[in-house]
Amino acid sequence: MELIRNLFHRSRQEPEEQGPLYTPVREAISSVQAYARSHGGEIELVGVSDEGDVTIRLRGACRGCPMSEMTLKHGIEEQLRTLVPGVGSIHQVA
Template structure:
């Protein structure tokens, strides 16, 4: 599952990088929780939670059905 999630993140990276940010895969738990770290301009941005839920999580859940949710970690 880790490799599948990384492939999906490669698809969303250009969008984040165009605004000076990025996303790093930290872990995928046995319970289907994807843990990511937002970096660059995304770290601390007031819109980062919306980016995480409406952008990253939506795409990951669609393309990797075994994932339950995506959460940001520090």
């Protein structure tokens, strides 16, 4: 039971990093969230460094999907760079 409680608590923690671009990146991700949800997935913003590097986690059907890398590079990354000047690299974590 303790393990389940810890896992639930971990999933609700604050992002690891909240640089100056955190809020605009979060808003930009919400604009592409509908696409991910239409395929049974979800995009979680893990953090944004002070340098503008973004870390995300793909969840649901997106996790492990063979198309997730293409979605990341040609969907999420392009959208973030268009909507939020100063975004650096985009990293995905498991």
